[in-house]
Amino acid sequence: MTAIGPGAIARSRAFADVYAPPVREPWLGPASHGVAPMSGAVRVALVTHDHALVARIASTCTAAGAELTRPDTLDVRSQLGGGAEPFDVVVVDYQSTPDVSRRIRLLRARWPMCGIIVLNVGGVRECASLLDEGADDACTRSSHLVVERLHALMRRARTLNAGFRSAIGDVVMDREHRRVWCAAHEVPLSGREFDVLLCLFDHAPRVVAKTTLAAIVWRGDSAPHGNTVEVYVGYVRRKLAASRLVGIRTVRGVGYALTPR
CATH class of the missing domain: 3.40.50.2300 (Response regulator)
Incomplete structure (x- = not known):
């Protein structure tokens, strides 16, 4: 079991303010915490x-x-x-x-x-x-x-x-239609990139091991070679660069996590 220090606890509490599931009223459209009204607009x-x-x-x-x-x-x-x-x-x-x-x-x-x-x-x-x-x-x-x-x-x-649709910070994900918005703008993602973000999204704020990412994202396909996982995480990280609230953190030797900036 990995020990969690005071700094990690503070970050988790800060993330909870961003990640806490909002009350979702159907007539208000997609749930949001700091998400501009045009995020996921009709x-x-x-x-x-x-x-x-x-x-x-x-x-x-x-x-x-x-x-x-x-x-x-x-x-x-x-x-x-x-x-x-x-x-x-x-x-x-x-x-x-x-x-x-x-x-x-x-x-x-x-x-x-x-x-x-x-x-x-x-x-x-x-x-x-x-x-x-x-x-x-x-x-x-x-x-x-x-x-x-x-x-x-x-x-x-x-x-x-x-x-x-669900939101973490200013990142909105539509699982049904496989669409993503970041800071009120839609972000084009390839199928593999979407699956990487979905895995991090579902596990946030926990760290996702590289082996877990590989197993979930490349399920049924041949295992990714070399630094393929790192490359795809890098693609997604760059496409979420406009977010002011969340980002992808690298935990060396372990994996990646969607965390507050």
Whole structure:
């Protein structure tokens, strides 16, 4: 058993202030301790060629602290990406999207958790058909509740995200979608880098031995050679350099730990 000196105890207490699990209210979005509001913000995609609609949705997203992206088309494989769900809410302009029913079906099949709302629909029958195809909401051109309905979908997304995301200091991790934010900015991580951080995240503030990291991160693969573990820890450490609250500490001869700065 390793002895723990007064300095280590003081550091552990300091870390507890950063690491203590916060009270998480679904409507407030991801849990945070010193995390800027944009960390893990709701991600909204808007597919339209209507400039007035763009301005309206952009204003709504800004007021709600959401991130707005405008893909050119409703193409799941190219414009909207593949793999993990890249957006929490997709807003589709019926008038700007050809073959919208088929595209909604593809979108729903690929990303079952994504909220989908279709605007500027021709009539009530078309709205009903789109709901049957997989849309969560559909509004006719005469609807006066577009903003309110979009807010409702964003609230739903925040509730779902709150269950997937956790924070240590100003580092936020979304395990479900394998995404990480540091100091309010998303950090691109490779699959291996994410697994390294996840292991340190789950064990914080304890030290993780290099052999443990190797076994967990490279599970099922051939054991890492030479200084491979050190190299990947270095990659992750550099990508978290913007954090003012936490960092990766090297314990010589033992391993690594996610600790307060």
